[in-house]
Amino acid sequence: MExxxxxxxxxxxxxxxxxxxxxxxxxxxxxxxxxxxxxxxxGHNLTEMLVDVTAHAEMQAITAASNFLGGKYxxxxxxxxxxxxxxxxxxxxxxxxxxxxxxxxxxxNRGYEKMGAQLHPKTTxxxxxxxxxxxxxxxxxxxxxxx
Amino acid sequence: MExxxxxxxxxxxxxxxxxxxxxxxxxxxxxxxxxxxxxxxxGHNLTEMLVDVTAHAEMQAITAASNFLGGKYxxxxxxxxxxxxxxxxxxxxxxxxxxxxxxxxxxxNRGYEKMGAQLHPKTTxxxxxxxxxxxxxxxxxxxxxxx
Numbered sequence: 001m002e003x004x005x006x007x008x009x010x011x012x013x014x015x016x017x018x019x020x021x022x023x024x025x026x027x028x029x030x031x032x033x034x035x036x037x038x039x040x041x042x043g044h045n046l047t048e049m050l051v052d053v054t055a056h057a058e059m060q061a062i063t064a065a066s067n068f069l070g071g072k073y074x075x076x077x078x079x080x081x082x083x084x085x086x087x088x089x090x091x092x093x094x095x096x097x098x099x100x101x102x103x104x105x106x107x108x109n110r111g112y113e114k115m116g117a118q119l120h121p122k123t124t125x126x127x128x129x130x131x132x133x134x135x136x137x138x139x140x141x142x143x144x145x146x147x
Numbered sequence: 148m149e150x151x152x153x154x155x156x157x158x159x160x161x162x163x164x165x166x167x168x169x170x171x172x173x174x175x176x177x178x179x180x181x182x183x184x185x186x187x188x189x190g191h192n193l194t195e196m197l198v199d200v201t202a203h204a205e206m207q208a209i210t211a212a213s214n215f216l217g218g219k220y221x222x223x224x225x226x227x228x229x230x231x232x233x234x235x236x237x238x239x240x241x242x243x244x245x246x247x248x249x250x251x252x253x254x255x256n257r258g259y260e261k262m263g264a265q266l267h268p269k270t271t272x273x274x275x276x277x278x279x280x281x282x283x284x285x286x287x288x289x290x291x292x293x294x
Contacts, residue, residue, distance in 0.1 A: 052210050053219050053242035054201070063199050072200050087264045088238025095200035095235065116263035117234045 005037040007080070007102050011130045014080040014104070017044040017057060018137055024049060028137045031057035031081040033065040033074065033098075040077070041065035057081060058089040062096055074098040075122075082134035084111035084127075094120045102126040104134030152184040154227070154249050158277045161227040161251070164191040164204060165284055171196060175284045178204035178228040180212040180221065180245075187224070188212035204228060205236035209243055221245040222269075229281035231258035231274075241267045249273040251281030 010032060017030025021044035033041040043060030047053055058081050066072050078100040085093060085103065090112035093101060097120050106127065108114060119125065157179060164177025168191035180188040190207030194200055205228050213219050225247040232240060232250065237259035240248060244267050253274065255261060266272065 047219060051217065051219050052213050054206055054210055054239050059201055063201055066199050070198065072194060072198050086238055087241060088235050091233055091235025091238050091262075091264065092201050095194075095233075115238075115265050117238065118262050 007126060007129045010034055010039070010078070010080045011082070011102060011104060013039060013042075014082050015130060015133055015137070017042055018082045018134065021045045021057070022137060022141055028141050029057045029081065029083045031061040031079060033061045033077050033079050035065075035069075035077045040068040054088065056086065056089050058085055059092055062092050062098075066096075072096070078102060080129075082130075083107055083138065084113065086110050087112050087115045087117040090117040090119055093123065094118060096120075098123055100124050100126070102129050104129055105131045105138065154273060154276045157181055157186070157225070157227045158229070158249060158251060160186060160189075161229050162277060162280055162284070164189055165229045165281065168192045168204070169284060169288055175288050176204045176228065176230045178208040178226060180208045180224050180226050182212075182216075182224045187215040201235065203233065203236050205232055206239055209239050209245075213243075219243070225249060227276075229277075230254055230285065231260065233257050234259050234262045234264040237264040237266055240270065241265060243267075245270055247271050247273070249276050251276055252278045252285070 014030045018028040022028035026045045029045045031043045041061040041064035043057040045057045046055040074096040080102045082104040084107040161177045165175040169175035173192045176192045178190045188208040188211035190204040192204045193202040221243040227249045229251040231254040
């Protein structure tokens with residue numbers, strides 16, 4: 001039987017989180033954290049609702065995953081996030097020693113790769129999974145904002 | 148009359164926060180945020196107690212200051228922190244557009260300057276205020292840990 005738990009499978013779950021942010025009038029970015037093919041944390045951007053620049057999807061997912069695991073290190077975990085993490089989130093992921101990061105769309109302006117922030121040497125990165133879907137959602141959000 | 152509200156004055160308040168972290172068996176780093184010479188937020192490292200890599204002193208102070216101000220931008224604010232911010236905290240400070248950062252000891256290994264993360268172009272930085280006191284506290288903490 002084919003393995004149903006592909007990166008695309010989990011990125012769709014992260015996209016569902018991004019849709020929830022969209023519905024709350026937040027920049028639509030969503031994230032989940034997975035261990036052994038089980039989703040242990042979900043988060044979506046809530047910077048406007050919480051009036052807090054630190055309330056990115058990834059930050060909430062990291063905190064939730066640590067709560068679930070009862071430990072602050074996310075070794076063995078994979079983060080799926082619809083947009084490339086920023087410096088702040090990359091820095092948090094660095095401290096978490098997360099094993100793998102899968103992101104959708106690249107952020108050419110404020111992504112951690114452009115900004116120069118570093119991930120943990122133990123972390124592997126997969127880029128561009130369902131990138132079109134993720135960036136279309138963000139474009140749709142800003143198109144509505146400009147109206 | 149001499150202005151009592153110097154950088155040293157406020158850094159002493161941040162050092163008091165660091166002492167509180169020390170007493171809780173946390174790596175002793177403390178932070179406060181000031182606007183118009185008024186302290187509007189305090190935080191100290193709680194990563195062990197909260198089991199959360201994101202619970203740095205600065206992150207908590209940023210969230211608390213935004214709560215106080217009712218807005219997510221910290222324009223006009225100054226952060227005093229006993230240790231140079233890491234990438235994560237520098238990234239959060241970037242998003243906050245904070246006006247000024249004053250830090251004590253440099254972090255040669257994990258500080259944002261070494262790691263390559265960027266602050267907001269509007270943010271000015273003052274380094275080394277009560278650096279000796281800040282680093283002595285951290286050294287004392289790790290000396291006890293090694294016993």
